[in-house]
Amino acid sequence: MLVYVDDTILTGNDQQTIDRVVHNLSNTFALQDMGSLSYFLGIVIVHKGDSPPFDDPVKFRQIVGALQYGTLSRPNLAFAVNKVCQFMHSSTENHWSAVKRILCYGLWLHHDSGSALHAYTDAYLRAFSDADWAGCPDDRRSTGGFAIYLGNNLISWAARKQKTVSWSSTEAEYKALADTVAELTWLETLL
Incomplete structure (x- = not known):
């Protein structure tokens, strides 16, 4: 009350x-x-009820919790799992459908540097960064992410909602790039 x-x-x-x-x-x-x-x-207050509530919220939380651990070895699932985690306390049938799609989804991440440069670039860090702009319809925050490779091996990755609302797609990209550079700096120090 x-x-x-x-x-x-x-x-x-x-x-x-x-x-x-x-x-x-x-x-x-x-x-x-x-x-x-x-x-x-x-x-x-606007109530967003796009589908009926899921009838087994405990099952939803258990599966999504297991998917969180799955992102340690399957970073390609990180963004989608992050999205369904936002509805742990009020899951709907649509959210359950999204979880089932994640369970069926699979993609092998591999970076090929090209055969001519392959021998010379195996020891270098390569980073890829991206962000959407105001991708979350609920709070209008952007999601940024990166993937960092050492040679052909993925060694660090992230996909997370940005802490502030970006005014433009350029600002969202810069914020994602700043996170990527911070991670690269840490990895360079570590290596």
Whole structure:
């Protein structure tokens, strides 16, 4: 229950308990039930329900948790797993469908430097960086990522949502590039 002056929000996962609390409060105070929350303290609340809730949230969390460990050896899954992790507490049927697609998905990551340069470039670090711009429709933040190779071997990778909202695609790319350079600097020091 959240109370601010004379406005109250009551929420929970047991409708009978909520009804009982509202009934008990109405015996003491004059209450007006405004229905589903749509506006509170200058904030407009928009409910995004694109499909019904998934009927087995524990199963969803277990599978997604296992997929998180899978990204250690399958970095190509990192972005998609990151997306479904954002819905661990309110998963829907659409999110479950996405998890099943991730389970079926597979891609072998390999970088080929070209046969002519292959002998000379095996000892060099190569980095690839990319970012989308405002890719998350919920908070408009961009997701950036990188893959760093030592020769033909993938040794470091990441795909994560950026901490701030970018004003342009160029800014999103620069932020991803800065993360890549930071990782390259650390790897260079380590090596």
